Amino acid sequence: MSKIIEDLNWRYAVDQFDPSKKVSEENLNTILEAFRLVPSSYGLQPLKLLVIENPSLLSELLSVSYNQRQVVDCSHLLVICAYDEITEPIIEDLILLTSTAQDKSPESMERYSAFLKRTILAMKPDDMKQWNARQAYIALGHILHTCAQLRIDSTPMEGFQKDAYDELLGLTGHNLHSVVACPIGYRSDQDTQQHLPKVRKPLNELVDFYR
Numbered sequence: 001m002s003k004i005i006e007d008l009n010w011r012y013a014v015d016q017f018d019p020s021k022k023v024s025e026e027n028l029n030t031i032l033e034a035f036r037l038v039p040s041s042y043g044l045q046p047l048k049l050l051v052i053e054n055p056s057l058l059s060e061l062l063s064v065s066y067n068q069r070q071v072v073d074c075s076h077l078l079v080i081c082a083y084d085e086i087t088e089p090i091i092e093d094l095i096l097l098t099s100t101a102q103d104k105s106p107e108s109m110e111r112y113s114a115f116l117k118r119t120i121l122a123m124k125p126d127d128m129k130q131w132n133a134r135q136a137y138i139a140l141g142h143i144l145h146t147c148a149q150l151r152i153d154s155t156p157m158e159g160f161q162k163d164a165y166d167e168l169l170g171l172t173g174h175n176l177h178s179v180v181a182c183p184i185g186y187r188s189d190q191d192t193q194q195h196l197p198k199v200r201k202p203l204n205e206l207v208d209f210y211r
């Protein structure tokens with residue numbers, strides 16, 4: 001079996017973390033760099049990753065996470081957030097970042113910049129918010145796979161009250177909203193979920209070929 005498939009079979013959505021086990025700084029940095037390398041539409045990266053370790057904040061978050069204990073028993077609670085909207089200065093920042101990284105003059109990117117502004121700023125606010133949130137799920141996928149490769153456990157989690165998270169994390173009014181959480185750490189020996197076979201549809205129901 002390929003290493004990729006082995007890693008993806010190793011991971012599962014952890015129900016019970018071992019609170020005594022912590023993710024090392026080195027591994028955490030690898031996960032953060034994987035997040036930085038996530039692709040996004042037009043490369044806009046309309047995202048922010050929150051890394052939460054503060055115990056009193058975690059217990060407040062637990063109360064708005066339907067008491068899912070992973071939030072407090074994990075090593076680090078990651079919360080992937082997306083921008084509410086993309087504004088003109090955000091597009092200009094991307095142009096500047098690109099011109100610096102790829103040694104292009106901002107003037108040579110003027111037409112591209114105008115195209116981005118024309119296309120993106122015309123979006124309806126709700127469509128833009130949803131579009132940004134979709135980028136967060138690409139980040140989630142990267143993080144889940146990176147963790148599996150590092151043999152770090154994780155739980156993708158949408159089961160929390162988004163508005164309450166936004167308030168507790170100080171996102172409201174700052175052009176950010178929480179999209180999906182991902183506690184990371186190490187599975188408890190007591191977590192019976194780890195012994196259950198994966199539940200997945202057969203490939204022929206999921207894939208159609210056009211040859």
Ligand SMILES: Cc1cc2nc3c(=O)[nH]c(=O)nc-3n(C[C@H](O)[C@H](O)[C@H](O)COP(=O)(O)O)c2cc1C
Nearest residue numbers: 011012013014015068155156157158159160180198
């Ligand atoms: C976007 C998303 C949200 C999820 N939210 C929760 C959640 O709030 N709580 C939970 O225990 N599991 C949650 N899960 C885990 C799924 O139930 C789990 O990934 C699925 O059943 C497949 O099992 P596996 O990940 O163990 O292979 C979520 C998964 C995804 C991808």
